[in-house]
Amino acid sequence: MRWLWALVAALLLVATSGCDDAAAPVDNDGSTESESCQDYVQGIEQATDSGSYTVSILDANPAPPDRGMNDLVLRVVDVDGAPVDSGVVLVVEPWMPAHGHGSTNVTAVPRGADGVYDANQVNLIMPGAWEFRMLITPDMVDAKEDSAVFTFCAEG
Numbered sequence: 001m002r003w004l005w006a007l008v009a010a011l012l013l014v015a016t017s018g019c020d021d022a023a024a025p026v027d028n029d030g031s032t033e034s035e036s037c038q039d040y041v042q043g044i045e046q047a048t049d050s051g052s053y054t055v056s057i058l059d060a061n062p063a064p065p066d067r068g069m070n071d072l073v074l075r076v077v078d079v080d081g082a083p084v085d086s087g088v089v090l091v092v093e094p095w096m097p098a099h100g101h102g103s104t105n106v107t108a109v110p111r112g113a114d115g116v117y118d119a120n121q122v123n124l125i126m127p128g129a130w131e132f133r134m135l136i137t138p139d140m141v142d143a144k145e146d147s148a149v150f151t152f153c154a155e156g
């Protein structure tokens, strides 16, 4: 019966490799039950883990975010609702939790006032549920990175 175990092992290896395998409980839009896609609305907000900042999406093109290149206009305010200065670094990390991969991180460019940033060409390389991880590094020495996460589903 040794051949049987070898066959089972080979099948398991096939089933657990690759990005778009069928082993995980993935539904038609690529999301899993543990992920809930948010409905995009203009101005949607998310607080960071520490609660020190709130990130809002002022505009998205396309809207809602979809497969391919996405341009976002973001705004970051502090706990008092005051816009952060342009020394605060904001990076958008697209992340696909169902497959454990991202694409390319985008460093958002501050417009110089009002805590507004442009994050252009955020690339969703396949359909499914994508986290938009908003990574914030405050403008001070020894500052810890903070993050706020939105989850949208790319229809493709």
Ligand SMILES: [Cu+2]
Binding pocket: 019, 020, 096, 099, 101, 126, 128
């Ligand atoms: Cu993927």
